[in-house]
Amino acid sequence: MKRTTLALLLSAAGAIGFAGLAKAETPVKIGIVQATSGGSAALYGVMQKNGAELAIDEINASGKLGDYKLIGIHQDDGGDRGQTVNVFQRLINQEKVAVILGPTLTTSAFAADPIAQKAGVPVIASSNTAPGVPEIGDYIFRTSPPEAMVFPGVLAYVKKKFAPKTAAQIYGIDDVLMKSAYAVHKKALESEGIKIVSTETFQKGDVDYSAQLTKIKAANPDILVIGGLAEETANIVRQARQLGIPPSTVIMGANAAISNKLAELAGAAANGFVVGAGWFINYDSPTNKAFLDGYRKKYNSDPDTFAAQAYTSVYVVADAVKRAGGVSDLKKFRDAIAATKDLEANNGKFSFDEHREPVIQPKVLVMKDGKFTLATD
Amino acid sequence: MSGAKLEVWQIAKRFQGIVAVDSISFTAEAGGVTGLIGPNGSGKTTTMNMITGLYTIDAGRIALDGETLSGCSPHEVAARGVARTFQNIRLLPDQSVLANVMLGTHLGHRKNILAVLARLPGVVREERAAERRCRALLDELNIAHLANVPAGDLSYGDRRRVEIARALATQPLLLLLDEPAAGMNHAEKRQLGDLILQIRSSGVTVLLIEHDIDLVSKVSDHIVCLNFGREIAEGTPAEVRASPAVIEAYLGRDDDA
């Protein structure tokens, strides 16, 4: 019993990969490592998988890559970095993928990216915004703008418009993304000479922020900076207003809070919410419109910033495949990715800088009547 | 080997305000068999649990060979040479009879954990000696043929024997038997009586808690009778059987004797 079960499991484990092999075209295998199960990581894992798969379908259908056919191989790591490493090893050594998109969590990236780096397989992340990810090695890229690229611009706008003197911060202390966003926010506030009068934290899965917000209310800050994901931010904004934090207190969010969910969950309370982003849903460009139409048609819902960034990642890959003339030489392919310049993406012109970070035009957005709109001075 | 003298002075026990045992005193002389009788709920098992340290006592003192026993935890009591059986037989049902009895040799082992992990020759010798001793005990109790049978598969009478063997494996100075005859038929009771006398002859002090007055009278040198947590009679079997208080306590309730 034991032996047969084990044998079965092993053979099943080995046999998984051969699913999408062998077509007439030259395949370009893309590993998509996104958590689609395993708790809150699945929230943005699913969005990125959707965004990437949409882009793969579009590119294959358009025929713009000629004989090259993109094959997306999605693997769920369950948000568990042990599994992320398993998946990376198998994608690299067994599937021989040309590039890996992901992983969902920064912690997974720290564990798994070194394997790809060592094997010389490029990795493009679309949700790791913590410092230190591209520093793992020269094969590691990301299309998700780090908070430090976005927030100072937003704060400058708020400072100019509202002249705040004091600020309160609240952030997710057990989330890598938010912990690093918090540090960026704090530094920016300090360098703008805004006094931080209250700092509060919350944890993943929390739904009640009233205790923290009551404390913040008592400190009466001019601005409230939230380091949270869209769902968390929405609830914090809503509860802040319910508890009577006045509209004169401007609420600002992190890049990751860009999502239509925010307006949906926070309702009218979200009006006046300020956030910076590389991408936003109402960004007016043909590329973004095509993305939105395609996404809504395929998934019957709205994309968020993670879906948008994963979508961009695939276009970066396609562009590099074209310029490198295939992926038979991964070094050449990597160089082509690194050389990405002014690619027409859903958030404007997209390039990588010399640190393999995205170069985008950060935009300052204000929530108006349930829609993110570009801030006007 | 010679047994130890057990002295009990005015011990008492309450459970949530209800008095279970109220000031009992008696002595079990070294090398003798003392019977502790009384109707159901008279406090016999509570007394036994106080002696073995399972219950803390609320008042009084217990001493073994003159040294205080009360206040010791159960394993310390056992280390002082007190072994017991249980009213509702408590064997480890999945384990073999031999393994159950071997548990009784626990205190006899002297080797430390590192020696055990290294399986030093001394450890192996100790284990073998313990096993030999237990097999000899099983032999004495006529259950050697059951050594490898899981304890849970045994008949009622055999389980009682295994429990007694386990208690004897601790090489006790004082053996407490809690209603060993419960559920036994006449033949089994007779065998049990012989066994108790045999244990007595080896020098071990025995405190026998029992319902069955005939059995107790047959094997005891001395009997203490309890009712409602109090001592109502004490003396030789003949004296206790003649006591009016004992007759009254048992009158009409003598259903299984």
Next chain:
Amino acid sequence: MSAGFSQFFASYSNIIDLCLLNSLIAYGLFLALSANMFSLATGGFMALGAYCSVYCTMELGWPFAPAVLAGALLAAAGAALIGAPVLRLRGDYFMLATFAFTEVIRVIALNWDSVTGGAIGIVNIPRYTETWHLALAVVVMVYVVFTLRRSYFGRAIAAIKQDDVVAQSMGVNVFAHRLSLFVASGFVCGAAGALAAHLNFFVGPGDFGLLRSVDALIYPILGGVNSLAGPIVGAIFTTLLPEALRFSNQLREILMGALVVAIVLYLPGGAMSVFKLRRRRPQTPGGAKLAPATKQAQS
């Protein structure tokens, strides 16, 4: 042939490592479970072992072996510290108290940025843990458990597990035995935490929460708490299952849950109980509800 092997190893080395690591953890829990301690302290112990060993290797520049030992000893010290009060608690109260320990350690790790890096964790940890280290640790544990089981310690522990009143009455110091097992469990989990920290370049507080502690319990229970091989079987099964079911994508969680439920229902004594096809004895009537939970675990 050797090329085939090296490709296999490159593809699956981490799975092998994880199977071994989880087996080690499973034996750590096996020690606790063998005296009825349903411990959720695993996450806390592993965190102590991981952070301490990483501090030793990265900050103090110690070699790997003493660092692992230091981590394991710190976790054992933690176990000794909480063990004395917590072991007085029964069943589910014990479970919650140990979980509280894990949570407190996790919150400290989240807040003590200068040592743990907070939520961001510690990155670029040198990879010192080799597959053979893990294999050796598992072999040592198998030997220890095997040897203990045939000694008087083993008999005492088995008695504590099934009926601690009997064990006490036979002279077994139940508290001391349980405390030593709890400390040993802490030591093993601490060592596992130290080895895990040096396996994948990174540690963070998220690695050591409730999920980790619950998974660690599931390994030996699923494999069988009465069998020497139970922990390994349970750990390997639970580690391979998500890999084997990866093809099923979204349905994976559902299938995994269903499989575990099926095993529990058809082999309620754990997977290894399949080798013990002994007939079930009728339960003694009365007291079934209040009887020690361990009674009649096999089918």
Next chain:
Amino acid sequence: MSTFLQQLVNGISLGSTYAVFAMGCTLIFGVLNIVNMAQGAFFMGGAYFGLEAAQLGLPAPLALVVALLGGGLLGVLSELVIFRTLRARGGHRWMGLVASLALARMLVGVAQEAFGTQVQRYPASPLLQISWEFGGVRVQFLQVVILVVSLLLMAALAFLLQRSSVGRAIRTVAFSEDVARIVGVPVGRTILITFFLAGALAGASGMLLGNLFNVVSPFMGEQMLVKGLTVIILGGLGNVPGAVAGGFLLGLIEVFSVAYVSSSFRDAIGFGLIFVILLVKPNGLFSSFEERRA
């Protein structure tokens, strides 16, 4: 002062959701001496049942009934599939923990398949936007509604347990299954009803919390399960009034540790306190100490 009162309101409001959820957990324990780790998933399931009903246009009270029934149904399912089978096979109680955890994971997977991973919310109603301010203390209409509904559920359960024949049967089985059998209580059915009640309470609290905090997600049950376990142990396992008191107490502990110590150490303070309480009162805060009889 107003900040203190506001925090008190926050704590009571949070505590009421804990209390309703914990009642279900403790009920199961009281009757069967087991912890059902799938209660968190029933909580999540109830929130989705209520959400579906509300989206179909059912008024909130009816949606709550749907959540109750839905949660109860899941409870019954867990008894029929897992616990009954395990009892019949004489499985170790740890197996019940493992199996109910696995069931919880399955249900989370199913919810993810059916409703997606994204957070959803209940339809907004203008009625729910109302709030009052008393000297700087904000009280929302919704908080009051939920507190009232929670208290009603507690009262209903208390009435059911103390006054009805079903309650008598449940209490008898809780006292001893054997005694229940002897006096002719249908044990199997009573246990099934207990599971239904526990699931229903979980489901109802799922919808209440979902409404109060505007959150419905497949993962919402995991944290609640931890809170529920904490509460029932605080209140004494199997002690229903203890669970209610423990629920409010935990809500207040959490809120006040944020208010007067630090939000970063909220859980450490909460758990540290529980640790200490257990050391002083090993059977929970609301139980009288009873010497263990051998």
